[in-house]
Amino acid sequence: MPRWEVHLTTGLGASILISFGLLMGVYDRGGMTNVLSAAGRYLLPLSLGTLALLAGSVLPDLDGRGMVRWFVGPLAGAMALVPPLAGRMFSGNVSGGLDFLYGPGARLFLFSCAVGYMMLLVPFEHRGFLHSHRAALIFGTVWGGYLLFHPFFDPVGPFLAGAMGYLGYSWHLALDGKL
């Protein structure tokens, strides 16, 4: 079984490849001006997809005994907090973003952090359900679905970010030989 650093590095490589490939595809269609405007449109979903890809590439080992389990709380908190915060910031509402961060955002982070840590109480079988294709599908769908709730994204963005989360999770399973 590869160590979590290997999973994370592979996930990071995949994120760079996907982002680069998408931007090259946009470039192919119509020059640098279009790249910048299209990149602006996809930058947020790509960043959120990268977050999910990296999270997904280590999350299956929540059922193990490694150190990575103890990051699940802050990770869940960050995944709940970042979309509404980044959506506000990217749409130019910086003061609204800061208001959100110091008010409901802080509560959302702490609540999600607690929910994440409560996952450690579930007696998952080691390399059982969490190391399955179904768990990867649920992870990608929940992430894409969560983003759809925010008014900042058109449906393409959440679909892309959810697919990247699914890919990162599946990548972990492939490296573990569980796909």
Ligand SMILES: [Zn+2]
């Ligand atoms: Zn694993």
